[in-house]
Amino acid sequence: MVEIEGRIDSKWIHSADPPQLIKERQIDGKSFARVAGWGMYVPSRVVSNDQLVQLGVDTSDEWIRERTGIKQRHLVSQGEATSDLAVKAGQRALDVANVRSRDIDLIIVATCTPDHLLPSTASIVQDRLGAVHAGALDVNAACSGFVYSIALATGQIESGRASNVLVIGADVLSAYIDWPERSTSVLFGDGAGALLLQSSDEPGVLSATLGSDGSGAGLLIIPGGGTRLPPNGHTLGNGDHHLKMNGRQIFRGATQMMERAAGAALRSSGLKPEDIELLIPHQANQRIIEAVGRKLDLNPEQVFMNVDKYGNTVAASIPIALCEAIEQGRVKPEDHIMLVSFGAGLSWAATVIRWGTPLPVHRPFYVRFKQRLGRRFSAIRSIWRRWRRRLRGIVERFSSNGSAL
Numbered sequence: 001m002v003e004i005e006g007r008i009d010s011k012w013i014h015s016a017d018p019p020q021l022i023k024e025r026q027i028d029g030k031s032f033a034r035v036a037g038w039g040m041y042v043p044s045r046v047v048s049n050d051q052l053v054q055l056g057v058d059t060s061d062e063w064i065r066e067r068t069g070i071k072q073r074h075l076v077s078q079g080e081a082t083s084d085l086a087v088k089a090g091q092r093a094l095d096v097a098n099v100r101s102r103d104i105d106l107i108i109v110a111t112c113t114p115d116h117l118l119p120s121t122a123s124i125v126q127d128r129l130g131a132v133h134a135g136a137l138d139v140n141a142a143c144s145g146f147v148y149s150i151a152l153a154t155g156q157i158e159s160g161r162a163s164n165v166l167v168i169g170a171d172v173l174s175a176y177i178d179w180p181e182r183s184t185s186v187l188f189g190d191g192a193g194a195l196l197l198q199s200s201d202e203p204g205v206l207s208a209t210l211g212s213d214g215s216g217a218g219l220l221i222i223p224g225g226g227t228r229l230p231p232n233g234h235t236l237g238n239g240d241h242h243l244k245m246n247g248r249q250i251f252r253g254a255t256q257m258m259e260r261a262a263g264a265a266l267r268s269s270g271l272k273p274e275d276i277e278l279l280i281p282h283q284a285n286q287r288i289i290e291a292v293g294r295k296l297d298l299n300p301e302q303v304f305m306n307v308d309k310y311g312n313t314v315a316a317s318i319p320i321a322l323c324e325a326i327e328q329g330r331v332k333p334e335d336h337i338m339l340v341s342f343g344a345g346l347s348w349a350a351t352v353i354r355w356g357t358p359l360p361v362h363r364p365f366y367v368r369f370k371q372r373l374g375r376r377f378s379a380i381r382s383i384w385r386r387w388r389r390r391l392r393g394i395v396e397r398f399s400s401n402g403s404a405l
C-alpha cells in the first residue's frame with residue numbers, strides 16, 4: 001500500500017489559459033480509501049433448479065445442490081441489460097453514503113458482459129446517474145473484476161487524483177449461456193453490486209493483490225465475438241458466442257488461486273488469519289468456498305456464503321455477498337474483512353478492508369426525498385441530452401441536404 005505523507009483537500013480553481021475549472025489538491029496529511037456506501041440489485045425473475053429442469057435442462061435439483069450448493073438464481077428479463085442493474089446498485093451505494101452523483105470523480109464498472117463492445121458500460125452508467133464530473137471505464141477481469149477495480153480505485157484515491165470512486169460489479173452472463181449445456185447453465189445468475197470508496201484520514205482498504213495466469217485462458221472462454229473470431233454467420237452457427245468451460249480444471253485451481261491471493265493480501269496488510277472477522281469469497285461453488293475457508297484455517301462462521309440464492313453472478317458476486325453480510329449484521333465497525341476472488345483469465349485477486357463506517361446507516365425522510373428528487377432530475381437530464389443530440393443530428397442532416405441541393 002502506498003501511503004502519502006500529507007492530507008488531501010480539494011478545491012476548485014480557475015486556470016487562466018484556457019479558461020477552465022481544474023480540481024487542485026493540496027497534500028498535507030494522510031489519505032486512505034474507505035468504504036462509504038454499498039448497494040446491490042438483482043433482477044426480479046427467480047429461476048429455481050426445478051424450473052431449469054422444466055425448461056428442458058438435463059439435470060436435477062439434487063445434483064445441483066449437492067455439487068454446487070446452488071438452489072436458485074436471478075435472471076434478467078427481455079430488454080434488461082448490464083447497465084440497468086449497475087445503475088440501480090450504484091444509486092443505492094450513493095444513497096447510503098449520502099454522496100451526490102455530481103461529486104463522483106470516477107466510475108469503474110467491473111464486467112465481462114458489457115451492454116455493447118463500445119462504448120463502455122461505465123459511460124452509460126455515468127450518464128444515467130448524472131455523474132457529470134466523473135471519468136468512466138470498464139474493467140474486464142471476469143469474476144475477479146470487482147476486487148481488481150477496488151485496487152484501481154484505491155490507487156486513484158491514495159494518489160490524490162480522486163475523492164469519490166464508485167466501483168460497480170455487474171454481469172449478465174445469462175446472455176452467453178448455452179441453456180441445454182448443463183455443465184454451465186446451472187451455475188450462473190445475473191446481478192450487480194457496488195461500493196462507494198471515499199478518501200479518508202482513517203485506513204480502509206489496507207492491501208490488495210492481483211494475479212493472472214493467461215496459460216489457462218482456454219479453460220473459461222467465450223471464443224467468438226472478439227477480434228480472434230469476429231462475429232459472423234459461421235461463428236453463430238458454431239455457438240462460438242456461448243460460454244465454454246472446463247469445470248474440473250477450474251475447480252482444481254480455484255482453491256489454490258484464492259489461497260495464494262488471500263495469503264499475499266494478508267501479508268501486505270500485516271494481519272494474521274485470526275484477525276479476519278469475515279471472509280467474503282467469490283460465490284461460485286459451495287465446495288470451493290468451504291475448501292478455501294479450511295485452507296485459511298477459518299471457522300465456517302468467518303466465511304460468508306450466499307451462492308445458494310444467486311448462483312455465480314461473476315463480477316457482482318462479491319459486492320452482493322458483502323451487502324447481504326451487512327444486512328445480516330455480520331459486519332461491524334473496526335472489523336477486518338477479506339474479499340478474495342478467482343475467475344477466467346485465469347485471474348485472482350484479494351483485498352483486506354478495515355470497516356470504519358458506523359452501522360446501521362439511518363437516513364431521515366427528507367434526505368431520502370432529496371435523493372429521490374436528485375435521481376429523477378438525473379434521469380430527465382439524461383433523456384434531454386439524448387434528444388438534443390438526436391435533434392441536432394436531424395437539423396444537420398437537413399441543412400447538409402439543403403447545401404447539397
Ligand code: ACO
Binds near residue numbers: 060067182183312
Ligand atoms: N446435472 C447433472 N449432471 C451433470 C451436470 C448437471 N448440471 N453437470 C455435469 N454433470 C455430470 C457430468 O456429465 C458427469 O457425468 P459422467 O460422470 O457420467 O461423465 C458428472 O456429472 C460429473 O461431472 P464433473 O464435471 O466431474 O462434476 P463436478 O463434480 O466437477 O462438478 C462443476 C461440476 C460444478 C462445474 C464443478 O467442476 C465446478 O464448480 N467447477 C468450477 C466452475 C467455476 O467456478 N466456474 C466459474 C469461474 S468464475 C468466472 O470467471 C466466471
